[in-house]
Amino acid sequence: MELINPRTFLFVANLxxxxxxxxxxxxxxxxxxxxxxxxxxxKAVVLMSCASGLISLxxxxxxxxxxxxxxxxxxxxxxxxxxxxxxxxGRKAHWRPxxxxxxxxxxxxxxxxxxxxxxxxxxxLVSLANIVFFSLGAWLAWxxxxxxxxxxxxxxxxxxxxxxxxxxxxxxxxxxxxADDVFDRSLIQQVYLxxxxxxxxxxxxGFILIANERLREELEFLATRDPMTSALNRRAFxxxxxxxxxxxxxxxRPLAVIASDIDFFKKVNDTYGHHVGDxxxxxxxxxxxxxxxxxxxxxxxxxxxxxxxxxxxxxxDACRVAERIRQEVQARRDKSLPPFTVSLGIAVLNNGQGxxxxxxxxxxxxxxxxxxxxxxxxxxxxx
Numbered sequence: 001m002e003l004i005n006p007r008t009f010l011f012v013a014n015l016x017x018x019x020x021x022x023x024x025x026x027x028x029x030x031x032x033x034x035x036x037x038x039x040x041x042x043k044a045v046v047l048m049s050c051a052s053g054l055i056s057l058x059x060x061x062x063x064x065x066x067x068x069x070x071x072x073x074x075x076x077x078x079x080x081x082x083x084x085x086x087x088x089x090g091r092k093a094h095w096r097p098x099x100x101x102x103x104x105x106x107x108x109x110x111x112x113x114x115x116x117x118x119x120x121x122x123x124x125l126v127s128l129a130n131i132v133f134f135s136l137g138a139w140l141a142w143x144x145x146x147x148x149x150x151x152x153x154x155x156x157x158x159x160x161x162x163x164x165x166x167x168x169x170x171x172x173x174x175x176x177x178x179a180d181d182v183f184d185r186s187l188i189q190q191v192y193l194x195x196x197x198x199x200x201x202x203x204x205x206g207f208i209l210i211a212n213e214r215l216r217e218e219l220e221f222l223a224t225r226d227p228m229t230s231a232l233n234r235r236a237f238x239x240x241x242x243x244x245x246x247x248x249x250x251x252x253r254p255l256a257v258i259a260s261d262i263d264f265f266k267k268v269n270d271t272y273g274h275h276v277g278d279x280x281x282x283x284x285x286x287x288x289x290x291x292x293x294x295x296x297x298x299x300x301x302x303x304x305x306x307x308x309x310x311x312x313x314x315x316x317d318a319c320r321v322a323e324r325i326r327q328e329v330q331a332r333r334d335k336s337l338p339p340f341t342v343s344l345g346i347a348v349l350n351n352g353q354g355x356x357x358x359x360x361x362x363x364x365x366x367x368x369x370x371x372x373x374x375x376x377x378x379x380x381x382x383x
Contacts, residue, residue, distance in 0.1 A: 036088055045203075085144065150209030155206075255350065259306075261304055263340065284306070293310075318383075345383065
């Protein structure tokens, strides 16, 4: 049975690569700037597609183009894939040592092509380079965040590429002096070229997936968080609080709410300016957030007003948390900001002192306690 012409694989790789590069390029131009690496991936796919086009012309163009230049472009494309992942994961890419290594491989490849005419040497060198690049890519893709389907798919694509290159290396026959007039038509070469063409598509899909997952994560964060303090916004707070309310009602476990307000905040704004006022709000949110447990919820309700939800927390423990926050703020550890204090009001569901009709009633009780704290002189906790 006649095997598929290798040119078919490479022609498909060229077309798929250019199409995927276009998609990645559009993403790079439309996605937020903090999602880095997309431009590198688009350039990488273009280079790898051009490499497949040059390889498919072997026998019609000089070996300098179809072997040396093609493999050089392919390795440069692999390098850009790795550098794109480095930037995507927040790391720095260092060009000089990597480019020096690629230039060294290209020089050696040129000698194996025109000097020693070693077909096995060329296959060994190129396969080894592919294993190194794909293995590094797999390691970086596995660490990419968010750790969802996209990063696992991309990791699998890199691992498959490294595995095929390793298989090609260990099955390299020492009895073949050179490929035939077009390509070596052995099974491993067919599998390698097929994986080569589909690999460009698989890698591109993986990059598109992880970029979309990162974008979705950022959009979800922006939709649920206060942009100044990163605390939950009102809408997200009520979505989480309703769940905790239902759980507390069902289990008859306590649920505490702390309403807090920065004292004399208008005076801070009038005296030091709105910029310093914003820094005070962020400082309070940061300090209060660091004193809460993982399941606790801190939300900014607007201006200098914050609400804290404490699941499975009774009145005694809620008062202890509120007092720690009050004392921490009063300590004024950040000397670059003006001194400020906070008042806090507490309400607890299932505390044995009467039930609340709903979450809004619980919040209203906490607000009333906060009002009493302000009326009582501020910088205090009431319940």
